[in-house]
Amino acid sequence: MNSLRLHNTFGGTKDVFEPLEPGLVRMYTCGPTVWNFAHVGNLRAFLFYDLIRRHLRVAGFRVTHVMNLTDIDDRILDQAMHAGTTIEEYIEPYARAFFEDMATLRAQPAEHYPRATEHIPEMVDMISTLIKNENAYIADGDVYFRIASFPAYGALSHLDRAGLKAGARVATDKYEKESVSDFALWKKSQPEDEEIGASWEAPFGRGRPGWHIECSAMSKRYLGETLDIHAGGVDLLFPHHENEIAQSEAANQKPFVRVWLHSEHLFDATGEKMSKSAGGFTTLRDLIGAGHDPLAIRFFLIANAHYRSRLRLSDDALHAAAEQVRRLREFNERVIRTAPAVSDDAGLAQRTAEVRIAYREALDDDLNLPQGVGLVFDHIREANAALDAGRVGPSNKASLLELIDDLDAHLDVIRVEEPGLAEEVERLIAEREEARRARDFDRADRIRDDLRSRGIALEDSRDGVRWRRISPGPVIEAGRS
RNA sequence: GGCGACGUAGCCAAGUGGUAAGGCAGAGGUCUGCAAAACCUCCAUCCCCAGUUCGAUUCUGGGCGUCGCCUCCA
Numbered sequence: 001m002n003s004l005r006l007h008n009t010f011g012g013t014k015d016v017f018e019p020l021e022p023g024l025v026r027m028y029t030c031g032p033t034v035w036n037f038a039h040v041g042n043l044r045a046f047l048f049y050d051l052i053r054r055h056l057r058v059a060g061f062r063v064t065h066v067m068n069l070t071d072i073d074d075r076i077l078d079q080a081m082h083a084g085t086t087i088e089e090y091i092e093p094y095a096r097a098f099f100e101d102m103a104t105l106r107a108q109p110a111e112h113y114p115r116a117t118e119h120i121p122e123m124v125d126m127i128s129t130l131i132k133n134e135n136a137y138i139a140d141g142d143v144y145f146r147i148a149s150f151p152a153y154g155a156l157s158h159l160d161r162a163g164l165k166a167g168a169r170v171a172t173d174k175y176e177k178e179s180v181s182d183f184a185l186w187k188k189s190q191p192e193d194e195e196i197g198a199s200w201e202a203p204f205g206r207g208r209p210g211w212h213i214e215c216s217a218m219s220k221r222y223l224g225e226t227l228d229i230h231a232g233g234v235d236l237l238f239p240h241h242e243n244e245i246a247q248s249e250a251a252n253q254k255p256f257v258r259v260w261l262h263s264e265h266l267f268d269a270t271g272e273k274m275s276k277s278a279g280g281f282t283t284l285r286d287l288i289g290a291g292h293d294p295l296a297i298r299f300f301l302i303a304n305a306h307y308r309s310r311l312r313l314s315d316d317a318l319h320a321a322a323e324q325v326r327r328l329r330e331f332n333e334r335v336i337r338t339a340p341a342v343s344d345d346a347g348l349a350q351r352t353a354e355v356r357i358a359y360r361e362a363l364d365d366d367l368n369l370p371q372g373v374g375l376v377f378d379h380i381r382e383a384n385a386a387l388d389a390g391r392v393g394p395s396n397k398a399s400l401l402e403l404i405d406d407l408d409a410h411l412d413v414i415r416v417e418e419p420g421l422a423e424e425v426e427r428l429i430a431e432r433e434e435a436r437r438a439r440d441f442d443r444a445d446r447i448r449d450d451l452r453s454r455g456i457a458l459e460d461s462r463d464g465v466r467w468r469r470i471s472p473g474p475v476i477e478a479g480r481s
Numbered sequence: 482g483g484c485g486a487c488g489u490a491g492c493c494a495a496g497u498g499g500u501a502a503g504g505c506a507g508a509g510g511u512c513u514g515c516a517a518a519a520c521c522u523c524c525a526u527c528c529c530c531a532g533u534u535c536g537a538u539u540c541u542g543g544g545c546g547u548c549g550c551c552u553c554c555a
Contacts, residue, residue, distance in 0.1 A: 030555070038555085045555035074553075158484065159551060211553085233555030240554090263555070264486090271547080275554060304504090305494065310487075310548075317493055320505035327504085330518070362495090371495050374503030384519055388512095441514060448516080459517045466518085 004059045007366045009260040010156050014366055019228040024062045026223040030232035031067040034094040035075040038101055039281035041266035041274035044301045045233040048263040050107040051302050054410050055363050065110040066222045069095055071117050073211055077198055086197035101284045105298045106412045114218045122217040123209045124202045126251050127185045135250040141188030141205045147181050150246045157238035183243050184210035212243040225254040231261040267312045295413040296322035303369050328414045331380050335400050344393030348386050352399045355379040359406055369410055376407050425456055429465050
């Protein structure tokens with residue numbers, strides 16, 4: 001029985017989710033504009049997509065997930081121009097970096113990563129249709145969407161044109177628009193555009209696509225005219241998603257999206273929204289360079305706060321996340337290596353079963369991973385106590401491992417393969433054991449301290465010495481790019 | 482100016498009309514050669530005021546505060 005409920009931005013209610021085609025979810029998510037490295041705020045949104053995707057699969061759906069790469073826009077044009085490269089040459093390192101970052105953060109790959117410049121014909125087709133239907137018009141070589149032709153405009157964002165800030169708003173496009181709110185579908189080629197490979201032929205004149213049309217055209221190409229889920233950061237709500245609706249519904253005469261999902265912003269330590277254009281922003285590379293563990297960063301971004309809550313990036317929060325990841329991994333390893341007691345603890349079995357159900361319910365309730373994680377941590381304390389007391393039987397052990405599986409299906413930070421044991425670490429541990437047996441504790445402690453300073457912590461236990469990786473030294477505030 | 486969100490312990494954060502999950506940090510303890518890990522104990526009445534209610538942190542209204550969108554932006 002599917003009981004997944006999602007908060008639909010359109011309408012603002014939490015509804016049981018059912019895809020159009022039973023069992024298959026068609027999902028489109030707004031990906032990066034590859035004009036620069038993604039910052040952690042961008043990555044929060046991308047990991048949110050990953051969370052949706054993972055939980056849809058937990059809930060039993062097959063998922064076709066499309067995430068676009070915007071490889072043409074004004075910023076890319078500017079940068080390529082300055083760099084003296086084509087736009088294709090300019091974006092490539094950033095596109096590569098995007099995929100690297102996603103892999104570092106263990107995001108599951110989408111089924112398709114279409115690039116705007118590889119789908120110009122689809123966009124041209126759609127624009128032609130819009131012109132034919134009089135939803136768009138040509139003005140001095142540019143093509144604009146005629147918002148007046150689409151009465152439902154504003155329904156998603158609840159911004160009606162009358163309420164738009166009067167006077168202070170400067171139209172950034174050209175002047176021949178019928179209305180200031182009309183947005184560009186196609187921009188006439190400038191001479192420089194040709195040199196950097198940013199110009200295409202079209203029936204309505206040589207030029208390049210506006211930003212919004214790519215998502216309408218590419219989602220249709222890969223997922224059809226009606227999507228089950230369309231997700232993005234809240235900053236895309238207006239105008240981007242509003243414009244997508246207008247374009248797609250005007251062109252296709254079909255409902256565009258059934259459920260809109262928007263993730264909240266990430267804020268920096270000063271409380272300012274992280275934004276590329278605002279200047280200061282932190283990249284994944286910055287955080288890793290400052291000594292933060294990618295798994296902790298992943299945990300922080302998806303589990304520290306609900307996706308519709310604002311999240312503030314701070315060293316403390318990252319450290320807390322790292323500790324939580326550490327505890328989870330520690331617990332997992334402990335359960336795995338524990339030889340089961342002869343009999344099971346009925347109370348523990350009962351509680352584990354309850355927590356597994358409650359965890360699933362939390363995720364089914366609009367992807368409330370923070371709550372789910374809290375439930376599991378609560379139970380881990382009880383389970384650890386049972387382990388201390390040797391009360392964990394074979395069935396207990398198996399269900400605890402299943403609980404970890406449940407959690408890691410979303411988190412994916414627990415059962416992550418560590419790089420193989422460094423032989424040197426093992427050798428030093430053996431050396432230290434020898435020293436300890438000889439009661440040469442000075443030498444033993446020296447070895448332990450030495451390893452610690454190199455990011456390896458040792459723990460003595462009844463079952464022998466264990467080691468694990470830790471963040472080397474105190475981490476510093478990430479630099480700005 | 483329009484639209485909207487938020488304000489829960491030192492920090493992060495979940496949540497419900499019936500007296501508040503979890504994590505980090507901190508204090509004490511058990512265990513340990515010492516540690517670490519783990520466990521135990523301690524650590525909030527939910528911005529303010531008024532109202533509805535048997536009862537509100539959770540509903541309504543007002544206030545104060547913070548922030549987002551309205552322009553490129555995940």
